[in-house]
Amino acid sequence: xxxKKKPSGPALITLQKVEKHYGDYHALRDINLxxxxxxxxxxxxxxGCGKTTLLxxxxxxxxxxxxxxxxxxxxxxxxxxxxxPTNMVFQSYAIFPHLTVLQNVAFGLRKSAMSKAEKTKAxxxxxxxxxxxxxxxxxxxxxxxxxxxxxxxxxxxxxxxKVLLLDEPLSALDRKMREQMQVELIKLQREVGIxxxxxxxxxxxxxxxxxxxxxxxxxxxxxxxxxxxxYRKPKSKRVxxxxxxxxxxxxxxxxxxxxxxxxxxxxxxxxxxxxxCPAGVPLGEATVGFRPETLTLLYEGQTAxxxxxxxxxxxxxxxxxxxxxxxKFEGVDKPVRISMRNIFGRDVLDVGAPARVSWSPGALVVxxxxx
Amino acid sequence: MKSLKSYAILYLIFLxxxxxxxxxxxxxxxxxxxxxxxxxxxxxxxxxxTLTEMHGALLNSLKIALTSAVLATILxxxxxxxxxxxxxxxxxxxxxxxxxxxxxxxxxxxxSLLIVILRMGFNTGAWSVxxxxxxxxxxxxxxxxxxxxxxxxxxLEEAAYDLxxxxxSTFRLVTLPLVMPGIISALLISFTISMDExxxxxxxxGAEPTLPVYLFxxxxxxxxxxxxxxxxxxxxxxxxxxIVIAEFFRRRGAKRAGLKDTGGFL
Numbered sequence: 001x002x003x004k005k006k007p008s009g010p011a012l013i014t015l016q017k018v019e020k021h022y023g024d025y026h027a028l029r030d031i032n033l034x035x036x037x038x039x040x041x042x043x044x045x046x047x048g049c050g051k052t053t054l055l056x057x058x059x060x061x062x063x064x065x066x067x068x069x070x071x072x073x074x075x076x077x078x079x080x081x082x083x084x085p086t087n088m089v090f091q092s093y094a095i096f097p098h099l100t101v102l103q104n105v106a107f108g109l110r111k112s113a114m115s116k117a118e119k120t121k122a123x124x125x126x127x128x129x130x131x132x133x134x135x136x137x138x139x140x141x142x143x144x145x146x147x148x149x150x151x152x153x154x155x156x157x158x159x160x161x162k163v164l165l166l167d168e169p170l171s172a173l174d175r176k177m178r179e180q181m182q183v184e185l186i187k188l189q190r191e192v193g194i195x196x197x198x199x200x201x202x203x204x205x206x207x208x209x210x211x212x213x214x215x216x217x218x219x220x221x222x223x224x225x226x227x228x229x230x231y232r233k234p235k236s237k238r239v240x241x242x243x244x245x246x247x248x249x250x251x252x253x254x255x256x257x258x259x260x261x262x263x264x265x266x267x268x269x270x271x272x273x274x275x276x277c278p279a280g281v282p283l284g285e286a287t288v289g290f291r292p293e294t295l296t297l298l299y300e301g302q303t304a305x306x307x308x309x310x311x312x313x314x315x316x317x318x319x320x321x322x323x324x325x326x327x328k329f330e331g332v333d334k335p336v337r338i339s340m341r342n343i344f345g346r347d348v349l350d351v352g353a354p355a356r357v358s359w360s361p362g363a364l365v366v367x368x369x370x371x
Numbered sequence: 372m373k374s375l376k377s378y379a380i381l382y383l384i385f386l387x388x389x390x391x392x393x394x395x396x397x398x399x400x401x402x403x404x405x406x407x408x409x410x411x412x413x414x415x416x417x418x419x420x421t422l423t424e425m426h427g428a429l430l431n432s433l434k435i436a437l438t439s440a441v442l443a444t445i446l447x448x449x450x451x452x453x454x455x456x457x458x459x460x461x462x463x464x465x466x467x468x469x470x471x472x473x474x475x476x477x478x479x480x481x482x483s484l485l486i487v488i489l490r491m492g493f494n495t496g497a498w499s500v501x502x503x504x505x506x507x508x509x510x511x512x513x514x515x516x517x518x519x520x521x522x523x524x525x526x527l528e529e530a531a532y533d534l535x536x537x538x539x540s541t542f543r544l545v546t547l548p549l550v551m552p553g554i555i556s557a558l559l560i561s562f563t564i565s566m567d568e569x570x571x572x573x574x575x576x577g578a579e580p581t582l583p584v585y586l587f588x589x590x591x592x593x594x595x596x597x598x599x600x601x602x603x604x605x606x607x608x609x610x611x612x613x614i615v616i617a618e619f620f621r622r623r624g625a626k627r628a629g630l631k632d633t634g635g636f637l
Contacts, residue, residue, distance in 0.1 A: 110536070
C-alpha cells in the first residue's frame with residue numbers, strides 16, 4: 001500500500017466538547033476532533049459506541065446538548081441538514097425507488113440555478129465517475145447492491161459537498177464486492193479531493209481506507225491516530241484488541257539503573273523503552289501485547305534474529321496464503337497466535353509438535369495490568 | 372383432506388350464494404322474491420330510474436362517503452406519521468385511544484353523537500353523518516397508512532432533506548409518491564365503509580336519508596323489492612370494478628417502488 005500524504009492546512013471540521021444524552025444514556029462524551037480538508041477520516045467502533053450518532057451530528061440530523069460543531073469555521077448550531085455543506089451516503093443507500101437512476105442523481109440539483117441540460121450533464125458526469133455510465137435511464141429498484149451504492153455516491157458527490165459522510169456504506173455488500181469498493185472509494189476520494197468521513201465497525205476497512213481513524217467506545221473517542229500508529233501503538237488493551245489480533249501475556253515491569261526491564265511470562269526478561277508504552281510506563285503489574293505477525297516459528301537450522309522461546313503447537317489453522325498457529329509458551333496457559341506466510345517448499349507444522357518461536361523485544365507493546 | 376375441501380366449498384357458498392341471488396331476482400319478472408323464476412326482464416332497472424327519491428339518497432351517500440373518506444385519510448396520514456416518524460410521551464396510549472372506535476359499538480357512537488348534537492342546539496344533517504363516518508373510518512385509514520409509513524425507509528426522507536429539500540418538499544417528492552398506494556387503499560376502504568354504513572346514518576341523517584337508510588325504508592313496500600335487488604346488483608358490480616381498479620394501481624405502485632408484492636385485495 002502506498003503511504004498517503006497527510007493533509008495539512010487548517011481544519012475543515014472542528015468539534016469541541018460535544019456532548020449528547022438520550023435521556024439517561026450518554027451518547028457522546030466530550031468529543032474533540034479536527035478533520036482536515038481532503039482527509040479520509042474514519043469513525044471506528046463496535047455497534048452502539050456513538051459513531052453513527054456523531055456522524056449524524058455533523059450531518060445535522062441530531063442535536064447535541066453542548067459544545068461546538070464547526071465546518072469551515074462556521075458554527076453549525078441551528079443549521080439544519082439541508083443547509084449544511086455536507087452530504088450523506090446512507091447505510092441503506094436510500095435510493096428513491098420511484099425514480100430512475102438519473103433522476104436520483106439529479107435529485108439534489110433540483111433547486112440549483114443550472115439549466116436542465118446542465119443538470120443532466122452534471123448527473124451523467126457523476127454517474128460516469130462512479131462507473132455507471134449509461135445506466136441513467138434504468139429504474140432505481142432494478143439495481144444490484146453494488147450499483148445502488150454507486151448511485152448513492154454519485155447522488156451525493158454531484159452536489160460537490162465540502163464533506164461526504166458515509167454511514168457503514170459497505171456493510172451490505174458481499175466480501176469481494178466490499179474489497180473492490182474499498183479500493184474504488186479511496187481512488188474516488190483522491191480524485192475529487194473532498195473530505196470523507198466514514199463510519200464503520202470493520203477495523204480492517206478502516207485501516208485500509210483511512211488517513212486517520214478515531215476509535216470510539218461508549219460515546220468517547222479513545223484514540224485518534226493514523227492507521228499505522230493505531231495498529232502498532234494502541235493506547236489501551238481495548239483498542240489493541242479491537243484493531244486486528246493482539247496477543248496478551250502477563251508481565252511485571254521494574255526500573256533498573258534508568259532502564260525499564262519487563263519480565264514476561266513465557267518469554268523471559270527484556271529491556272523495554274518508554275516508546276513501547278503508549279499510555280506511560282506501568283511499573284509493577286503489566287500486560288504485554290504483540291501482534292501475530294511479529295512472531296516467527298523457527299524451522300530446523302534457522303536461528304532467531306533477536307530472541308527465542310520454546311513452545312508447543314496447540315492448533316493449526318490453514319488459510320492458503322497464511323497459516324495461523326496457536327502455540328503455548330512454557331508456563332503460560334493461554335495460547336498465543338502466530339501468523340506465518342506459507343512459503344513454497346516449506347511444510348505446515350503439525351499439532352502437538354514442539355517449536356521454537358522467534359520474537360523481538362521491540363515489537364512488544366506494554367500496557368498497565370488493569371487497562 | 373376431503374372434509375377440509377368440502378368445508379371450504381360450503382364456506383364459499385355461505386359467503387357468496389346470497390350475493391348471487393341478487394342478480395337472479397333483479398332480472399326476474401315476478402314481484403315475489405321466490406323460486407321458481409318466472410321470466411327475464413330489465414323492468415326493475417327502469418323502475419330504478421323513476422325513483423327520484425332514491426337518486427337523492429344515492430347522491431347524498433356519495434357526497435357523504437367522499438367527504439368522510441377524504442377527511443379520514445387526511446387525519447389518518449397525520450396520525451400514521453405521528454406514530455411512525457416521531458416519538459413523544461404517551462405515544463402508545465394515544466395511538467390506542469385513537470384506534471378505539473374500531474371496537475366501539477356503532478350504536479353507542481350514534482346515540483351519543485345524536486345527544487351531543489341536539490343538546491348543543493344543532494340540527495342533524497349530512498354534516499353530522501360525515502362527522503360520524505369520519506370518526507369510524509379514521510381508525511381503518513390509520514391502520515392501513517401506519518403500515519404504509521412503517522414500510523417506508525426513514526432514510527429516504529432524510530436523504531431528500533440532506534440533498535437540500537425542505538420538509539414540505541421532501542413530503543411531496545418522496546414520501547407522498549411512495550405511500551400513495553396506502554393512501555388510495557385508505558380512501559377506498561373509508562369510502563366503502565361510509566357508503567354502506569347504516570346505524571350512524573339512520574340516527575344522524577335528518578331529512579335527507581343516505582342510500583342504506585333509504586333502502587331500509589323501501590323494504591316496507593314489497594312491490595319495490597325487485598328494484599332493491601336491481602340496485603344491489605348495480606352496487607355489487609361497481610364494488611368489484613372499484614376493487615379491480617384499486618388493485619391495479621396498488622400493484623403498479625408496488626412494482627414501481629420495487630417492493631415485493633404482498634397481500635392486497637386480489
